[in-house]
Amino acid sequence: MTSAPRRFALGALLGLLSAGVAIGVGEVIAAFVRPAASPIIVVGNRMIVLTPEPVKRWAIHEFGTHDKSVLLTGIYLVIALLAVLVGLLALRRRTFGLVGIALFGAFGGYCAVTANAHRGSDVVPTLLGTVAGLVTLYQLFGSLNPAGAEAAAVTVGRPALLADRRKFLQGTAVATGVTVVGGFGGRALQHNRYDASAARAAVRLPAPSSAPEASTASAYDFGKSPIPFQTPEASFYRIDTALSVPQLNPKTWKLRIHGMVDRELVLTYDQLLARPQVERWITLACVSNYVGGYLVSNAKFQGVLLADLLREVGIGPGADQLIASSSDGMTIGSPTAVVMDGRDAMLAIGMNGAPLPIEHGFPVRMVVPGLYGYVSACKWIVDIEATTFARERAYWVQGGWAAKGPVRLASRIDTPLGSTTVKAGSTVPVAGVAWDQHVGVSAVQVRVDQGGWQDAKLAGVPSTDTWRQWLWPWTVPDAGVHTLTVRAFDAKGDLQTADQADPFPAGATGLHTITVQSR
Numbered sequence: 392m393t394s395a396p397r398r399f400a401l402g403a404l405l406g407l408l409s410a411g412v413a414i415g416v417g418e419v420i421a422a423f424v425r426p427a428a429s430p431i432i433v434v435g436n437r438m439i440v441l442t443p444e445p446v447k448r449w450a451i452h453e454f455g456t457h458d459k460s461v462l463l464t465g466i467y468l469v470i471a472l473l474a475v476l477v478g479l480l481a482l483r484r485r486t487f488g489l490v491g492i493a494l495f496g497a498f499g500g501y502c503a504v505t506a507n508a509h510r511g512s513d514v515v516p517t518l519l520g521t522v523a524g525l526v527t528l529y530q531l532f533g534s535l536n537p538a539g540a541e542a543a544a545v546t547v548g549r550p551a552l553l554a555d556r557r558k559f560l561q562g563t564a565v566a567t568g569v570t571v572v573g574g575f576g577g578r579a580l581q582h583n584r585y586d587a588s589a590a591r592a593a594v595r596l597p598a599p600s601s602a603p604e605a606s607t608a609s610a611y612d613f614g615k616s617p618i619p620f621q622t623p624e625a626s627f628y629r630i631d632t633a634l635s636v637p638q639l640n641p642k643t644w645k646l647r648i649h650g651m652v653d654r655e656l657v658l659t660y661d662q663l664l665a666r667p668q669v670e671r672w673i674t675l676a677c678v679s680n681y682v683g684g685y686l687v688s689n690a691k692f693q694g695v696l697l698a699d700l701l702r703e704v705g706i707g708p709g710a711d712q713l714i715a716s717s718s719d720g721m722t723i724g725s726p727t728a729v730v731m732d733g734r735d736a737m738l739a740i741g742m743n744g745a746p747l748p749i750e751h752g753f754p755v756r757m758v759v760p761g762l763y764g765y766v767s768a769c770k771w772i773v774d775i776e777a778t779t780f781a782r783e784r785a786y787w788v789q790g791g792w793a794a795k796g797p798v799r800l801a802s803r804i805d806t807p808l809g810s811t812t813v814k815a816g817s818t819v820p821v822a823g824v825a826w827d828q829h830v831g832v833s834a835v836q837v838r839v840d841q842g843g844w845q846d847a848k849l850a851g852v853p854s855t856d857t858w859r860q861w862l863w864p865w866t867v868p869d870a871g872v873h874t875l876t877v878r879a880f881d882a883k884g885d886l887q888t889a890d891q892a893d894p895f896p897a898g899a900t901g902l903h904t905i906t907v908q909s910r
């Protein structure tokens with residue numbers, strides 16, 4: 392007796408458990424190779440590379456900081472779907488199933504050996520996982536229909552499926568166990584063996600020899616603004632391609648500075664800490680940010696001025712680009728002239744008085760005030776090559792983004808929130824931030840509906856490298872829908888453009904507008 396639903400269920404189970412065991416075993420082995428070698432991570436990384444640039448942009452826009460969880464969920468779903476298919480094919484013919492699993496494995500292996508900054512051993516978890524998946528399928532199939540199953544399936548079409556019920560149940564239980572324990576346990580073990588938190592907690596930052604200008608930001612009452620001058624760590628935006636966050640050990644970390652230089656230099660973490668330290672407030676912004684978006688944050692960074700190091704290595708006059716690389720193979724190219732023009736471009740080791748958070752680049756990242764992150768802020772940095780724009784294109788530039796990425800003047804209304812209700816006749820604080828790093832913001836104005844532009848109060852700032860909080864008390868008029876628009880002037884007196892441009896390829900422009908209902 393073999394009904395179609397039953398046949399489907401058995402096939403699905405066969406496929407899902409074979410794939411599950413493959414992944415579970417792969418995750419456990421990855422804990423001994425390295426987390427970046429996990430089969431799911433290598434496939435995910437390849438997906439990021441294969442995804443067309445417009446889809447990537449859409450994903451960052453749509454999911455922001457959650458883009459990675461969305462991708463991983465998608466990968467699990469696709470694997471599950473394909474696994475069911477392989478299981479159903481296996482019911483027709485065991486060889487079909489085995490070939491299916493082997494193809495899975497081959498794709499995983501291909502992803503492992505083509506990953507950025509991959510190592511030869513990265514293929515091992517996928518390889519052993521695939522073998523485990525093949526064994527699982529073979530064994531479970533055996534208990535399904537040990538004798539002449541293939542012939543029976545082809546000629547009869549519907550062989551009795553559960554030839555050895557007990558053996559099948561046992562096999563299913565074992566495979567489920569390996570899937571669940573291997574999958575979750577493997578991930579936990581990877582985290583346990585590779586977590587850099589303890590190393591980070593052990594770091595003692597040297598005192599900066601040059602502290603930032605005192606900020607007068609707190610002199611104003613900006614308490615009502617939902618956006619504080621310093622972004623709390625938990626809400627500091629995060630944008631990167633790292634599916635598995637690099638866990639680097641500062642004891643073995645090294646930075647190599649090479650290329651068009653007179654003397655190559657290899658720096659250790661201790662050597663970096665021994666150099667003179669500066670501490671500066673810097674607002675970091677992502678080029679993918681839409682008008683009114685939240686991919687911009689402000690922190691106090693501590694580090695070593697990059698220009699000093701570049702002078703020490705004797706950077707060649709023709710080297711107009713610095714390509715920074717991370718441990719996971721990201722490349723970020725910055726214009727040398729900008730890094731050397733006297734601004735506080737730095738190799739940062741600290742953020743808000745603590746060692747860099749792991750997700751923000753521990754142990755060392757680059758920060759260049761005035762440039763978008765994709766052309767300046769390499770996290771988990773391990774290499775800087777002095778080269779030229781003509782010779783090399785960094786990761787995002789290969790995807791079509793502008794090779795040079797100066798931040799564009801922008802302003803945002805943070806309160807009231809758009810589409811909320813305000814009380815007619817009351818005075819409501821309209822407040823937000825405006826930024827034009829390394830140029831500075833000199834004025835912010837707000838307009839209600841088609842009325843005149845009103846000057847907002849500006850908070851003081853420690854330098855031109857941060858955003859500026861602004862506040863305008865609004866006496867809410869009569870009931871109805873009102874539109875609030877904000878615009879800023881830079882320190883040169885130039886007005887923010889109202890022309891709307893998408894983030895791609897050089898940063899969004901246009902004025903932030905919200906509507907509120909007064910009643």
Ligand SMILES: Nc1nc2c(c(=O)[nH]1)N[C@H]1C(S)=C(S)[C@@H](COP(=O)(O)O)O[C@H]1N2
Pocket residue numbers: 627628629630631632633675676677678717718721723750751752763764765768769770771
């Ligand atoms: N290694 C690495 N560094 C990176 C990236 C990345 O994907 N990998 N993304 C860059 C981009 S696009 C931005 S906007 C900033 C974001 O830094 P944050 O995540 O600390 O806010 O990091 C930059 N540095």
Ligand SMILES: [Mo]
Pocket residue numbers: 630676677678679764765
């Ligand atoms: Mo970015």
